[in-house]
Amino acid sequence: MDTDYAIIGGGVVGLSVAWGLLRRGRTVTVLDGDDGSFRASRGNFGLVWVQSKGMKQPRYARWSQQSAAIWADFANELGDATGQNVPLEQKGGYDLHFSEETLRATVEQYEALKAKLDGDYPFDVLGHNALRKEEPHIGPKVVGAILHHQDGHANPLKLLQALAADVRRMGARVLVGKTVTDVSKPDAFRIDCADGTTLGADRVILSAGLGAAQLGPKMGFKAPIRPQRGQVLITEKLPKLINRPSLIARQVDEGGIQIGATNEEVGLDDRVTQPGLSGLAAEAIAAYPALAKAQLVRSWGALRVLSPDGLPIYQQSTEMPGAFLVTCHSGITLAAAHARFLPDWLEGTVDAPDLEVFSEARFAVS
Amino acid sequence: MKPASPFLELHDCPRVTVLLDGQPLDLPEGANLAAALLAAGVEVFRKTPVSGAPRGPFCMMGACFDCLVEIDGVVRQACMVEVTAGLEVRKPDGVGDATV
Amino acid sequence: MQRFDLAIIGAGPAGMAAAQEAATHGLRVVLLDEQARAGGQIYRDVDRVADLRGDILGPDYTDGRRLTAGIGRDGITHVTEAVVWAIEEDFVISFTKDGKGAQVAADRVLLATGALERPMPLPGWTLPGVMTAGAGQILLKQSGVLARHAVLVGSGPLLYLIAAQMVRAGTPPLALVETQTKADLARAGRHITGALRGWSYMLKGVKMLAEITRARVPRYTGATQITIEGEGKAEAIRFTSGGKARRIACDTVFLHHGVVPNTQAGRSLGVTHRWSTEQSCFVPVLDASGGTNVPGIFIAGDGGGIAGAKAAEIAGRIAALRVAEEAGHLTQNARDQRATPLLAALAHERAARPFLDTAYPPCAEALGPADATVICRCEEVTAGAIRSYAGLGCLGPNQAKAFGRTGMGPCQGRYCGLTVTALLAETNGRTPDETGYFRIRPPLKPVTLGELAAMADPDAKVSDGSDH
Ligand SMILES: Cc1cc2nc3c(=O)[nH]c(=O)nc-3n(C[C@H](O)[C@H](O)[C@H](O)COP(=O)(O)OP(=O)(O)OC[C@H]3O[C@@H](n4cnc5c(N)ncnc54)[C@H](O)[C@@H]3O)c2cc1C
Ligand SMILES: Cc1cc2nc3c(=O)[nH]c(=O)nc-3n(C[C@H](O)[C@H](O)[C@H](O)COP(=O)(O)OP(=O)(O)OC[C@H]3O[C@@H](n4cnc5c(N)ncnc54)[C@H](O)[C@@H]3O)c2cc1C
Ligand code: FES
DSSP states (O other), X not given: OOEEEEEEOOSHHHXXXXXXXXXXXXXXXXXXXXXXXXXXXXXXXXXXXXTTTTSSOHHHHHHHHHHHHHHHHHHHHHHHHHTOOOOEEOSOEEEEESSHHHHHHHHHHXXXXXXXXXXXXXXXXXXXXXXXXXXXXXXXXXXXXXXXXXXXXXXXXHHHHHXXXXXXXXXXXXXXXXXXXXXXXXXXXXXXXXXXXXXXXXXXXXXXXXXXXXXXXXXXXXXXXXXXXXXXXXXXXXXXXXXXXXXXEEEOTTSEEEEEOOOXXXXXXXXXOXXXXXXXXXXXXXXXXXXXXXXXXXXXXXXXXXXXXXXXXEEEOSSSTTEEEEEOSOTTTTHHHHXXXXXXXXXXXXXXXXXXXXXXXXXXXX | OOOOOSEEESSOOOEEEEEETTEXXXXXXXXXXXXXXXXXXXXXXXXXXXXXXXXXXXXXXXXXXXXXXXXXXXXXXXXXXXXOTTOXXXXXXXXXXXXX | OEEEEEEEEXXXXXXXXXXXXXXXXXXXXXXXXXXXXSOTTTTTTHHHHXXXXXXXXXXXXXXXXXXXXXXXXXTEEEETTOEEEEEEGGGEEEEEETTEEEEEEEEEXXXXXXXXXXXXXXXXXXXXXXXXXXXXXXXXXXXXXXXXXXXXXXXXXXXXXXXXXXXXXXXXXXXXXXXXXXXXXXXXGGGHHHHHHTHHHHHHHHHHHHHHHHTTOOEEOSOEEEEEEXXXXXXXXXXXXXXXXXXXXXXXXXXXXXXXXXXXXHHHTTOOEEEETTTTEEEEOOOTTSBOXXXXXXXXXXXXXXXXXXXXXXXXXXXXXXXHHHTTSSOHHHHHHHHHHHHHHHHHHHTTHHHHHHHSOXXXXXXXXXXXXXXXXXXXXEHHHHHHHHHXXXXXXXXXXXXXXXXXXXXXXXXXXXXXXXXXXXXXXXXXXXXXXOOOOXXXXXXXXXXXXXXXXXXXXXXXSOOO
C-alpha cells in the first residue's frame, strides 16, 4: 500500500489530523488543491472560541472547551518543532452588546448552558463602565459585554504554515495541485486525481472543506455541507487599541485590526461588496469609534464550510469502512482537538473521544 | 534656515507654514507635499511598523505607500497631498506610535 | 447615484482621448482620476507646468495640452482627486474624494490606469533616497524639484529620457549605471525592420544619448552585482562593470528597468491576464478594440500592454468608438470608417516595441533577486522566504501570501507581485501562467473605515451574531 492514510484536503482540518496521525507513526499522504481553490483556512477570523458554541448541543461546547484547553500546549509543540512561533493569546474574549435586551437574553442562555456543563463555563458580565476599564477605546453605544475566560485568538495563517512545515518534517507526502475526482474501494482504497495521479491507501479521510460536498456522496456520506460567505476587513497596522478579541473586531499580532464577518448565503461566490464592507466598518466604529480614522488596506471574502446545524461532522462510511468524513465550521478552534484527540477516534483506541452526537445520523434522510 | 537637501527647487513660490512633528516648516503653497518635504531636506518620512526601518518616497505616483505620513490623524500618502497652510503632518514612527 | 454611458478610470493619454472621442459621439462620460489635474504619467500636470518647464521637458511633454484641452467639453464630467477603490456589478464605482466616499454608475467602463514601474528589488532598494526613475521625473515635472547627486540605474529608453531632462535642467546625473549589454543590442538587431518603422523613436533615442554624452555623464553598461549602500539612507552605489568593481557616492538613486501594466482594477473584475514573454509581465487579454472577457469592461493604454503614450491615445479612441457603437451611438459602418486608420496607426506605433524590449531587457538580478533581498517593501519579505514557501507546497502567490504576508500591505502587491510570481515559477519549475498572480480585491487603494461606514445602509444587518 502507498500509505496508511490518504487525506483529501490540506486545509487546517486535514493538516491537523495528518499531524496527529504522523505523531502516532502512521504514514500519511495529503492531497490538496491548487492556489485558487476555496480555502476557509486562509480566510478566517482566527478566534479560538468557546462562548456561544453549542447552545443547543452541550457536547459541542465541551468539545470546543477541550480543544481550547490544550491549544497553547499544541501551539508550543508546533512552534518548537518548526522554529516558528504560532501566536496565541487566551486571556478571554467578548461578546459585545448594543442593547440591554440582547445582553440579558444571551446571559440567560449562557446560564442554562453552564448548568449543563456542570458549572464549567466561566464568564462575567461587564456593564459599560467595567468594560471601559478593560477596553479604553470602547464606544458609548456598547452597553456591555460578556467576557468569557476560555476565549482567545491565534494567528491562523501561522498555524497553517507551521502545520504545513511540520507534517513534511515528520515525513508526510504532500501532493499539491491535485483534485481528487474519485475514491473507490475495490480492495484497499484507490484514489484518482484529475491529472491522472492514482494512490492506494488503507484508509481515507475526507477533509476537503467544501470539496466534500461532491466527493462525500461517492464515498457513502451524506455530506450535507454548504458554503456561507463571510467578508472580513483588515486595517493598517496600528498601536495597541483593542485588548481582547470580540466577534466584531480583534487586533492581530502584527498590529492590524481585523473586522468581521458577514453571514451571507450566496453560494460559491467569495467576492467582497461595498455594502458588506460598509456594514462591517459601521459596526466596528460603533464598537470602537477611534477606528473611523483607520485605513482599510485589505478585505476578503471566504466561504464557511457549514453543516445544517453548524456542528462538526465526524463519520465513518458504512459503505466504505475505513473512509472517514471530517469537517467542521470552527477548524481553528478545533485544530488542537483534531491533532490530539481525533486520531484516537480514527484508530479506534480505548482513549477515543465519544463523538457520536457528531455523526451523520442526526441528519434526516431527505 | 532650510536644512541641506539632496534636492534643488527650480522655481520659488509663495510659501505657507505647516507643522511637521509640531515644528513649523515653510513649504511652497499648492506644492506636492512629498516633493516639498524632500526639497526641504526631509529624507526619512516614516519608520515601518514591521521592522522600524526608515523609508521615504519611492514612486511619487501613489502606488508604493512608502511616503505615508499622518495628517490630522489619518495616515495618507504624502505624494497625493497638496501643501496648504496649517497642515499638521506627523512622521509615523514605527510600531506603537500612531495616534488613533 | 448618477449614471453615465461610459466611465473611464484614468486621465492619461488613453483616458483623455477616449473621453473626447466618446463625447464627440454623444455619450455621457465620467472621467475619474486620483490626480488633481489631467495628464496621466507622461503629461503629468501639463496645463500648469508647460509654461514653467516646457523647455526642459520637451515638446513630447507639452504636446499633452492638446489632449487636456479636449476633455473640457460638454458630455465629459472630469472628477479629479477621485481615488477609485471598487468597481462592482452593474458597474457601480466607489471612489474617495476629499476624504469622503462617493459613487457613480455606468453602462460600460474603460480602464485606462496606465503603467507602473517594474519592481526592481536590489539590495538596498528600500533605503530613503532610492526612488524609481519615474519618481525622479515626476518630481521634476510636477514640482520642479531635482536631485543634485543622483545615479540612474537600470535600462530602457525612459532612463535616457530622464537623464536628458536632468541634463537640460542643469543637474546632470552623476552616472548612468546600465544593466543591458552589447549582446542585448545585437539580439535586438533582428527586430530592426520594426524599429525602422518606428524610426522616430530611434531617432529620439539617439538624440537623447548625444545630449547625455555631451554633458559628460559617465555610462557604465552591463552592470551586475548592484548594491545600494547606506546607513538609514542611500549613500553610495556599488556594482561591477567591464570586469571592474566600482563605487559611486551619491545621495539619490533612481531605479528603472521598464514599465509594466497596472493590472489591479482589471484583475479585481476578473479580467483574464496572460504572461507576455516579450515584456516579462502579465498583460490583460484584449481584442482589437480593447474588449476583455468581462462584458462591458474595456482596457486601453499602457494598462493593456506597454506601447507608450501615442499608442495609448490611439487605443483610447479605438475603445471609445467600440463603446459608442455598442451603446447605439454609431453604426458599424461609421465606426469602421473612423477606426480603420486608427488601427493602422496603432500598429505603426507598436512596431518599435520588439526592438526596445530586446535591446533593453529587464535587469536579471532584479528579476531573480538573491535570497537576502527584500522583495515585498510593505511587509519586508525576502526572496529567500518566497523560495522557501515553494518548498511548503505553495504553487502560487495566494498561498505564499497567506504564509509570508507578501502582498498584504497597503501597496497590495503592486511592487512585489511580479517578483513573487517569478520566484515561485522558478522554484517550482512552472510557468508564470501556471503560477498565477495575487487575487486582487477591493479596496484597490486604502480607504478609511469612517468613509466606508458613512456609505452603509443603516437598516442592513451584516452578521447574524453567530460565532465566526
Ligand atoms: C469568514 C470566516 C471566519 C472564520 N472564523 C473562524 C474563527 O474565528 N475560528 C475558527 O475556529 N474557525 C473560523 N472559521 C472556520 C475555519 O476557517 C474553517 O473551519 C476551517 O478553515 C476549515 O478548514 P478545512 O480544512 O476543512 O477547509 P479548507 O481550508 O477550505 O480546506 C479544504 C482544502 O481541501 C482542498 N480540496 C477541496 N476539494 C478537493 C479535492 N477534490 N481534491 C483535493 N483537495 C481538495 C482544497 O484545496 C482546500 O485546500 C471561519 C471561516 C470563515 C469563512
Ligand atoms: C512614472 C512614469 C513616468 C513615465 N514617463 C513617461 C515619459 O516621460 N514619456 C513617455 O513616453 N512615457 C512615460 N511613461 C510611460 C507611460 O506609461 C505612457 O507614456 C503613458 O503615460 C501611458 O498612458 P496611459 O493613458 O495608458 O496611462 P497613464 O498616463 O499612466 O494614466 C493613468 C492614470 O490613471 C490614474 N489611475 C490609476 N489608478 C487609479 C485609480 N485606482 N483611481 C483613480 N485614478 C487612477 C492615474 O492617476 C493616472 O493619471 C511613464 C510611466 C510611468 C509609470
Ligand atoms: S511615494 Fe509611492 S505612494 Fe507616495
